[in-house]
Amino acid sequence: MxxxxxxxxxxxxxxxxxxxxxxxxxxxxxxxxxxxxxxxxxxxxxxxxxxxxxxxxxxxxYIRMFQYPTFWTAMVNTLIFCAVVVLFRVLLGLGLAYAITSKMTKHKTFFRTVFYMPTVTPLVAVAFVWKIMYNPQFGLIDQVFGLDINWLYSSSLALPAVMVMTIWKDFGYAVILFMSGLLSVPSDYYEASHIDGANAWQTFRSITLPLLKPTMIFVVITSIISYLQAYVPVMVMTKGGPGTSTYLSSYLVYDQAFVKYNFGYASAIAFFILILTAVLTVISFKVTGEKA
Amino acid sequence: MWKKLLAAGMAAAMLMSVTGCGNDQEISHSGVTDTNPNKGLEVIGDNVTYDPNHLINDGEPVTLDWWLWDAADVFGKFAEAYEEIHPNVTINIINNPWDGFWTKLPLALQKGEKGPTLFNVHNSYQHLLLTYMAPYDIATEDLEADFFTAKSHEIDGKIYYTDYGIMTGAIYYNTDMWEAAGLTDADIPKTWDEFREVAKKLTIREDGKLVQAGFNYNGDYQVFMLGIPYQYGTTTFEKDMKTVNFTTEGMLKTAQMLQDFYDVDQVGDKDFGSDAAQSFGQGQSAMVYKWGNYKGTLETNYPDINYGTFEVPAVDGDPFAYDRYNGESTPGINKNASPEQLEVAQDFIRFYMANKDLQKELCMYYNLFPANNALRDDADIMGNPAVAAVAEHIENYIWPGAMPSTLEDNLKIAGQDIMYNHKDIEETLQNAQDIVNVDLANIDFTSSENLYYKYDK
Missing domain, CATH: 1.20.5 (Single alpha-helices involved in coiled-coils or other helix-helix interfaces)
Structure with missing residues (x-):
């Protein structure tokens, strides 16, 4: 090569x-x-x-870390947050990239720009805007849908609300990567499948997906690494609350190090996250059949 | 050859850029030599006195930095007045933002002479700063004679900083809403039972939906919980003054009362905005519990709101303490500053502590009850509603010490768990207590609760 x-x-x-x-x-x-x-x-x-x-x-x-209930809350939240956001990032990114690169789609540049715009907007600014949108008294979401929900102060809805914001903010990055992957697939393959009588789903499953595998692995691995370190959305939108409902592991590290000044304890948690990230990365490689 | 030299130069430049190396600049003094020790000025102060008629640093120019996070103009007046007396002294006011101040300051103090000579102190960060501080070179008994909270700042017979003013909580009420509800000054509640009835009258619902909260404490749970339980005669700290007890009768009853405001009386709602201060400012809530600095917030952000204040109600006519207070602190001195700077810093602190006029300006600016006994009856200060509300029983407010932030942080989490996650009050407070006690075990902190005059009673 x-x-x-x-x-x-x-x-x-x-x-x-x-x-x-x-x-x-x-x-x-x-x-x-x-x-x-x-x-x-x-x-x-x-x-x-x-x-x-x-x-x-x-x-x-390390002993204190494993005995601390908030640590486990944060770890479970992080894994849920990571899994859901990565899944939607990949699904939305791939789906929209596929739609944009389709021959039937016009104004490709416009859509590409629109979808990528949230990605280049500063995360803190986006998080603040979404926080206002979630406000139960004057927020756009409740007003548009006629709801009366205190999104960021509900133990069952606060984390999903942060996830929705994160997905909206980040899916554009996956769109661009998948678009570049799709555009690099040789057209000969599609022509051959067309001659062989494959339908759209068969072409997607047997040609597009396998050839997008390197891009897919890249998106998944970088997303996992990135979301295991996520704390800005939580810091801006919920401060980990209500209670500890939206504590993420990296927010816990921030809280222990820079609010409580327990740098030793924060370092222990950070090392645990480092090991977890390495393990999840290896698992991702294994699942996708690539050598780590 | 030139290529090797170029490469070496570039590598060195890059290394320098990475490590931030460079020569420290020489400090330039803008002060002039002072040769006149007899300035013809009066001695100021009561017990802590300042005689300006002397030379400092033998009249030779000397410069020192003073770090603060707010109100550079107001604090700057102390520096300007001092520089006027001692023209050889230059005090550079360096205003840093609050965010990051408590990380930057200890790191700067680790640099010894290169750190600031003077720095403003917030008592909740005492555990980070004390190791770098020099005690005041003023007789402790003089400080305690002039400043009624100074005793609680004594550490091994020395005072490293004390309060120039104190702040506590009061009830702020919207006077327009009060009047519209048919209430008068005679209705100002003295007990919590009376307060609950007033709050009901101030609550407005339309079609079952809350449109005006009689009382809103959203976002203030932890502040309330750290003060009001004292009214029941229970303290936040155990007798060892090092571990907390969040499941005392006072704590549990206060938590229950807060819950009952919303669930039983329905004078507010946990989902009626997340910030009581904002809600009051926007004319959505009739009463809030806020500390003295809220007056400044109202004047700056919500100047159209008409409001009054009254003292927090009590469980009975003679509570153990009405509430907790906290002090705004006088500056700290960097013990590793140069001998010249230390001499000036100690002299400046004496000037600061003896200067009632400028202390009064500070108290007015921050809406504080003055810690200086000489300012207690000052008409201008007492004209401030935030101060007037608490003045009558100021001796019956307790200071638990320079509490680490873990108490407030974990009570906030507990409050949210109780309010929004519907967790059991006692169990949740017990969990918060366990976490705080683990944190406190790693912090050198001793509460001052036992210095309160009613503690042994």
């Missing part, structure tokens, strides 16, 4: 390579590796860098 490696031609190329590689290694070391090591060590300590507290606790933070 790739061309045979070509040896570097000139000294300037070597110099440029060395500069770029050095910069990246230093950058990753300072901003990624060192913080990860510090957080890992910190997860075994009572750690508050703001007043200099750093006392060894052993596994206490």
């Amino acid at each position: 790739f061309k045979k490696k070509r040896p570097l031609q000139s000294k300037s190329e070597i110099v440029l390579r060395n500069i770029v590689v050095t910069f990246l290694v230093v950058y990753m070391g300072i901003f990624l590796i060192v913080p990860i090591i510090m957080a890992f060590l910190g997860s075994f300590h009572l750690w508050n860098p703001l007043n200099g507290t750093y006392e060894f606790l052993g596994l206490d933070n």
Whole structure:
């Protein structure tokens, strides 16, 4: 698939390579590796860098984490949030991309722009607007549908309400990726299936979907990683409430680290999320038949 | 060769950009040398006094930074007045936003001399700051003689900061709605039973739908719960002053009363907006429970609302305490500042503590009851409705200490669980108590409840 490696031609190329590689290694070391090591060590300590507290606790933070009911609430919420939002992102993204790339669709650029617009809008701004839309007294949603629901203060509706906002915000990204995947499928395959008498569903299932597999894997994996770290919508819209109904794992990390200043405990939760992310990523690769 | 040099230079530049290296700039002093120790000015203050007739730092120019998060103009008057007395001193006011202030400030103080010499304190962040603070170089007994809350800020015989004013809760009521309901000043309730009857009269429903809440506490559950239970004679903290008890009789009865306002009396609704302050400001709610700073919110955001205030009702005529109060704090001093800066900072704090006129301005600005005894009967301050409402029984308000935010955060969660998730009151408060006590075990905090004069009674 790739061309045979070509040896570097000139000294300037070597110099440029060395500069770029050095910069990246230093950058990753300072901003990624060192913080990860510090957080890992910190997860075994009572750690508050703001007043200099750093006392060894052993596994206490991890034990406390598993005994803390809010941790489990947050984990369950995160898995539900992740599964639902990823599913709808993929379904909506694929469906709309398929519709836009269809020969029957006119004004493709218009639709592509409209669907991508929420993705490039700042998340905090979107979350604030949706928070107002969900307001039970003057919110657009209740007024348009003639409802009297306090969406963000209902233990059963608050998390779905945040999910709907997130899906609306993010599906456009999947549309663009799936469109590029669909446009890269050679037209010969479709012509051959047409000659063989395949109907639209058979063509989609046997040709389009298998050829979109790399794109699908990319969308699913990046979505999982991204949604396991989601906390901005919750911070803006519900602050984790009502009660702890909309606590997500990353919001819990934020809350423990930057509100309660329990950096050690927050680091323990963050490491658990890191491991969970790795496990879910491997599972995704396995399910889709790709090597991790 | 030049390519290697270029590469090395670029790599160094990139490294510098990554690590943010660079030489620190020299501090330039804008003050002038002061040679006149005898300024012909009067000594100010009662017990804590300030004699301006001296040189500070031998009259040599000296500069210090003062970090704050609000009201740079008002605090700036202290700096300007001090610089006028001591022209060799320059005080740079650095106003940071509240968000991030409590992360930036401790990190800046870790830099020792390079951190701010003076910084405003919020007592809920005492546990982050105390390790960097120098005690005031003022006799503790003088401070306690002038400031009636200073005793509660004493740590091992020293005072690192105290209150210049205190704030607490009161009931704000819409006077137009009050009048429309046929109520007069004589109807101002003294007990919660009377309050409930008044709230019913102020409630308006149309076709069964609430259009005007008689009383709205949405968003304020935790503030209410941290103050009103004292009326029953129960305290938030156990006798060890380190662990909380959220299932006392006072807590349970207060929680039940809050629930009954909505479920039994139907004077409000949990879904009638999420923010009582906003609802009152928009003329949808007749009464709310708010702290003194709400006056500023009303004047800034809702200037058309006509309102009055009254003291929180009590369970009986002589409650253990009416409510909790919290103080607005005097500045802290960076103990690692340079000797010159420390000398100025200590002198400046003495000037600050002795200056009643500027303290009065602060109290007026923030709607605070003055902590300085000399300002207690000041007519201008007492003309403020937020202050007037609480003035009569101010001695009967309790300060539980510089409480870590975990108490308020977890009571807020408990409140939402009770209100919106329909959880059992006692069980929910017990859960909140367990979580808070785990958090407190990791924080060096001791409550000041036992310093309250009625505590042992």
